[in-house]
Amino acid sequence: MPNNDDFRVKRIQRMLLEMARGNFFYSLEPTNKNDNVASLVVMLNMVNEEIRASFIHQGFANAHNTPQCIIQLSFLMDPDGTIELVTNSTCSLLSALPKEIIGKPITDFMTEGSQKVWAKKMVKHLKRERSETVQFLEFITKEGLLLGKDCHISVFQSFDGSGQKILLDTVFFSKGEPFGTELPKKTLKVTKGIKEAKVTLTPEDIEMIRDVHDMIINNLDKDLPLLKDLALQMGTNEYKLKYGFKQLYGTTIFRFLTHERLRKTKTLIQHSNLSLKEIAHLTGFKSAAHFSRAFRDKYGKSPSDLRG
Missing domain, CATH: 3.30.450.20 (PAS domain)
Incomplete structure (x- = not known):
């Protein structure tokens, strides 16, 4: 070629x-x-x-x-x-x-x-x-x-x-x-288990949850605050934020954060010359060992194996 x-x-x-x-x-x-x-x-x-x-x-x-x-x-x-x-x-x-x-x-x-x-x-x-x-x-x-x-x-x-x-x-x-x-015209009902819906998400609520999603994506190197503090910061309550996010994105906020961090590390390993230690730091992992362990659990191989 x-x-x-x-x-x-x-x-x-x-x-x-x-x-x-x-x-x-x-x-x-x-x-x-x-x-x-x-x-x-x-x-x-x-x-x-x-x-x-x-x-x-x-x-x-x-x-x-x-x-x-x-x-x-x-x-x-x-x-x-x-x-x-x-x-x-x-x-x-x-x-x-x-x-x-x-x-x-x-x-x-x-x-x-x-x-x-x-x-x-x-x-x-x-x-x-x-x-x-x-x-x-x-x-x-x-x-x-x-x-x-x-x-x-x-x-x-x-x-x-x-x-x-x-x-x-x-x-x-x-x-x-x-x-x-555009945002959906109908409200979105959020349920927990088989119980009746306790929370109704308005278009404004959905937009707020998407803002949380974008905040996570753009700040992978930073730890999230407690959910109650994050909810207060976003002008909502913990329950609505917690179950609304799971309804919209199919996972919890903290699992989403971990998933996105690992996905970002995979991209950096494949498309950059940064060291594995630098990649771990840039994506919010506390140590290279923690990063390597989480990466192997997610992808079935170590970061060094992927870079190969």
Whole structure:
């Protein structure tokens, strides 16, 4: 893959066009160069990931306007990894025609790092008659954009007796209208367990809770005050803040804070050269050990493993 300045700028232009179309699942491959273009690539990847992740936080208030379409990446291969079938959506994602994909090794469409992972992992899985695993892989389009995703890989015996087959698939949230244009007209009832609703959230209450959400996102390095103090600060009561937030975002305030901190650390690990200690400090973790433990619990691997 060429990596001259002209090609780097063209990739950035393509990335911006995809973002303008509402496709936030692409990224750009970082380089070892230390110049303005390299800095722009890092920032664009981080902004893109922030926008993509924000889609899941629109809550039930905008349930009809959140992304509802799922684009699927799917390959059917023989034991050697040669592609036999591919979906139309996969062709669209890779910016290639079916005839440019079918008959080619799957590794032709992977980054160098993912090629090595694929070769190492599949040796083990092909020794079994049936096998399933999940592996993070990065695919690359003709324009040089990256598609990094946890992929579900299944090895199975074909029904027609032709031997083993490999099925690789994953999904990407895309399209739809991620942001509502106005607050809902109806009030939102909040319940606790199976009891009758005790709190009714007005549009003003919903806006207030979204302000809390944004405050958390923008201050991940700071600890939250006690809920009663936060509620007083926001001009509401603790009960309404506590259960209103959970109703809108599907989790508690403090779990949301932890989730966002870990998501931010993952982005910084992948798209910056900051040390793990610096990343832990920037995202509000008290120590590198605490950060590493929480990260492993969340993602199943240590921060150093991800940076690899």
